[in-house]
Amino acid sequence: MTVADTRHEGAAHKTVTVIVDEEPVAGVPQHTTPNEILKRAGIDPATHYLERVNGRHRESFKDEGGKDITVHEREKFVSVFTGPTPVS
Structure with missing residues (x-):
C-alpha cells in the first residue's frame, strides 16, 4: 500500500458541507459524484446537472x-435544469 492509498482510504470516510444553489448540504462524502450531491440537495439528477463554481469559472458535469x-468543505455548486422550458 502506498502513501497515496492510505491517504485516499482515510479520506473516503470524511464528509464535508458543500453549497448547492446557495444552500448548505451537509454530510457529503469527500469522494462522491455530481449526481449524489444533487440527490443530497433534494434535486432530481434526471432533470438537472451540476456545475462547480470557482469565482467566475464554472466546471460543468453535464452528462458526467x-x-x-x-469535493472540499464549503465548495460551491449550482444546479442547472435540463427539462423543457415553458413557452408563453
Whole structure:
C-alpha cells in the first residue's frame, strides 16, 4: 500500500458541507459524484446537472453525473435544469 492509498482510504470516510444553489448540504462524502450531491440537495439528477463554481469559472458535469469527483468543505455548486422550458 502506498502513501497515496492510505491517504485516499482515510479520506473516503470524511464528509464535508458543500453549497448547492446557495444552500448548505451537509454530510457529503469527500469522494462522491455530481449526481449524489444533487440527490443530497433534494434535486432530481434526471432533470438537472451540476456545475462547480470557482469565482467566475464554472466546471460543468453535464452528462458526467456518475463521474468520481473530490469535493472540499464549503465548495460551491449550482444546479442547472435540463427539462423543457415553458413557452408563453
